Amino acid sequence: MRKAITAGEAADLIPDGASVMFGGFLGVGSPERLFDALAARGAKRLTIIGNDTARPGVGVGKLIDAGCVTRIIASHIGTNPTTQKKMIAGEIDVELVPQGTLAERIRAGGSGLGGVLTPTGVGTTVAEDKRVLEIDGADYLLEAPIRADFALLHAHEADYFGNLTYRLTAANFNPVMAFAADCVIAESDHIVPVGVIPPDAVRTPGVLVNHLVGRAC
C-alpha cells in the first residue's frame, strides 16, 4: 500500500530545469491538476515532452502560459499560438518529431532499447544529422531513445498499488511514458481499492508508478 500525495506536493518534487514527459492529446488524457500545481509553484526552465502543447489555458498549455517551459519535444504545436509566439521570440526551443517516431523513441527509452529504426522521415528535414541504415534494401532512420526525469500521467482508475486504467482516447501517450521516466507521478479520475481492477484490465502496472495524486477533495 502506498500513501497518496497532493498535486502541490508532487509539484514540489519537480525541480526547476527538470525534463517532464506528459500524457495527453490536445489536452485529452492530460494530468490537469499536476499542471495547475506546477504553474502555481512557478516552475521554471522545464523541458516538456509530449504529443502537442494543446491550447492556451488547456492541458500543458497552462505551463506554456505561465512561462514554465523553455524546451519542447512534440509532434505538433499548431493548435497553440502562444507556443508559436514564444518559439519565434526565442523563449522556447522546439524540436518537432513525427508522432509515431515520438511514441517509439519513448518506448525505446522505457524498454531498454538503444534506439529505433523507422522509415518515417527518410528524405525529409527530419533525417538531417541522423544515420540512415539500409536493411534488406530499404532505408531507415536511426532515432535515439527519449527518457525524462519525470512522467506525469492521467489515468481513469488507480488502485492503492498504483495499477492504472485509461478510458477511450485518453490513453494516448500515457501508457508508454509510464516506462520512460525516473519518477512517475499519476493522477486519476478515481481511486479504487486493490482488486477492483481485474488483472487483465490493468494497462499500466503499479510497479512503474512512484507517486499517486490523491483525491481532489
Place this chain on the structure above:
Amino acid sequence: MDAKEVIARRVALELRDGMLVNLGIGLPTLVAAYVPDGMHVAFQSENGIIGFGAPPPQGMEDPNLTDAGGGFISALPGAIAFDSVTSFALIRGGHVDMTVLGGLQVDSKGRLANWMVPGKIVPGMGGAMDLVTGAKRVIVAMQHSAKGAPKIVEELTLPPTAARRVSLIVTELAVIEPTEDGLALRERAPSVEIEEIIANTGAKLSIPAHVPEMAFIAG
C-alpha cells in the same frame, strides 16, 4: 457541388468494403459522409480509436472521446481504443489500407508536401509523415490551385512530408496518378476542359487519348 464536395465524393469512390481508413483533418474528413450504402469502412483516428462515428448530441459529449483534431466523436459498436504506440504500429506497419490527406504541393515525382511553410507556418508534422510513409494507399485530396498558383509542381519548393510517391491526387478539376514516368491525367471533372487542367498544373502531365469524366459517390 462546390469544389470540396466534388473532391470528397470522388475520393469516396476509392473506398472498399472492409478497409481501415485514416482521414486527415480538414477537407479529407468530408469523405466520411459519402461511404456508399451497405459498405463497411472502419475509420481510424491516430489519437487512438478505430470505429468512430458522428459527434454525440449536444451536451452528451465525452471528454475522453475525441478525434485527432480534438473534436468530440462517438464510438460505434465494435470500436476499439488504444494507445499511441499501437496507433502508429497500425499506421507505420502497413495495416491502414488508405489515408486521405490534404496537400500544399505535390510534385512530378509524386512527393507530397503538407506540413510546413518555412518562415510562415510551422505547426509540426503530427502524424502526417508516418501516414504517408506507412499507409498502403495515400490519396491527396486538395484544391487544384492556391490563390491562382498551381499546387501540382515540377519540383517541391516546400519541405516534403515523405520520400514516398503518393497513390492518387484528387482535385476539383481532375484525378491525377503519379507514376514512375511522371504524372498521368486519369479523369477530368464534369464540364472541365483538358486545357484548363493543363493551365492550372505546374508540372508536365501525360494525357491519354481518352480522359473520362469523373464519377462520384451520390450525395
